Amino acid sequence: MLAAFLAVVRRDLLLARRQGGASLLVIAFFVMVIMLFPLGIGPEPEMLSRIASGVIWVAALLSVLLSLDRLFQADLEDGSLDHLALLPVPLPVIVAAKIAAHWLTTGLPLILATPVLALLMQLPFEGFATLVAAMALGTPTLSLIGAIGAALTVGVRRGGVLLTLIVTPLYIPVLIFGVGAVEAALQDFDPAANLFFLAAILLGAIVMAPMAAAWALRLALD
Amino acid sequence: MHKLANPTRFLRLTSAILPFAAAVAVACIGAGLIWGLFFAPPDYQQGDTVRIMFIHVPAAMMAMGVYVGMAVSSAVALIWRHAVADMIAKASAPVGAAFCFLCLLTGSLWGKPMWGTWWVWDARLTSVLILFFIYIGYMALWQAFEEEAKAAVAAAILAIVGVVMIPIIKFSVEWWNTLHQGATLITVDGPRVDNSMLWPLLLMIVGFLAYYVVVLIYRVRGEIHGRRSRMMRMAQAARHQAMQPAE
Secondary structure (H helix, E strand, O other): OHHHHHHHHHHHHHHHHHOOOHHHHHHHHHHHHHHHHHHHHOOOHHHHHHHHHHHHHHHHHHHHHHHHOHHHHHHHHOOHHHHHHHOOOOHHHHHHHHHHHHHHHHHHHHHHHHHHHHHHOOOOHHHHHHHHHHHHHHHHHHHHHHHHHHHHOOOOOOHHHHHHHHHHHHHHHHHHHHHHHHHHHHOOOOOHHHHHHHHHHHHHHHHHHHHHHHHHHHHHHO | OHHHHOHHHHHHHHHHHHHHHHHHHHHHHHHHHHHHHHHOOOEOOOEHHHHHHHHHHHHHHHHHHHHHHHHHHHHHHHHHOOHHHHHHHHHHHHHHHHHHHHHHHHHHHHHHHHHOOOOOOOHHHHHHHHHHHHHHHHHHHHHHOOOHHHHHHHHHHHHHHHOOHHHHHHHHHHHOOOOOOOOOOOOOOOOOOOHHHHHHHHHHHHHHHHHHHHHHHHHHHHHHHHHHHHHHHHHHHHHHHHHOOOO
16 A cells, blocks of 8 residues: 555656646745735735744635645546556555655745745744744645645536635634744744644644545546 | 425425525614614623624624535535535525625724724725635625536535634634624623623514525525526427428
């Protein structure tokens, strides 16, 4: 089962690389959304440092949201999803592997880009480590929850808009605790409570999301 | 529960419940409104504006309660392939969304004189707004599929996943420091509302619940009849086709 999991992860990573720079597009989108804020609100450093953590989180949320609709769609269209579903491995395991690959190609690059953007957004240095830690705990949850939405809307016309409508409300707890952790660190409080909440949501999502997404995918398959 | 999966039996049972629920709804909402608006004392801090509570609190409870009901009947539908449970969940969504909207609206009207603002981005207000969007997403998902059976399963999965938001809404006033006041009705030490206001409030809650049951029965009936007439039309079309001479 582990072999199948790793094989699917490897396949999806390979596909992402051969199809050219999916991660790069996500990062470009992430940077551009963040860039709009200093242009829209004004470049005063005090203002930017106050909104930095929230802006970075919102931009990360949108970037993940944007990358979701291809998560299962390409595989459904070329029929490989049928083959994956026929494997003698439970479908939730396959789905978990695809989610892991999705996180490696979107969430992880976002985390790597975050310190640079935090610098550009004048985030005080005390918040850096917490922001990266919160992103490390939060972005896998975004991929996991997003996969449920992607699976529910995969066979649907104009599924993209519907996907956004369904997934965004479910992302909000991650946003709240993610920003909360950074705010706490900036005000010299212990950010641990917020990080624990993020970790708890992540664990819950790991248990629930692959099963729910697999269930939803079966709909698209019959 | 399996007995209820038979739509005909469901229709028969609900015909028995319907007049009773309607009577409770009319009596409780009528009595609660008159008691709450004219006889309950004004609040020592908030004066007469506190009377919005008699609409606002039941609407908020129903907004959350209807969603939990939807999630439970969705789970029942998924696990036991219970046809009527699907219809109950589907029929509940617009009603829950309406309660949610009513809660937001009355809260806004109450917020203006009390807090000096129509809206604040406070945890409770925001999380109820999120619930409203979850209702809308749920309804949109039902519409998105052409096959009703697929839509039912997809919507059921979403309803069950979305139920994690309910405790967040319920406890938002305790987990975050917010402008919205804490729980006063359902607490460990019992209600912290004076009896003079508690009784009309409870009447309104029971009345809203009964009203929901009435509307739900009507909506599920419509759903059952709609499916039957669709099936009959399809059977008729098939018969019509069979009678055509082959070319």
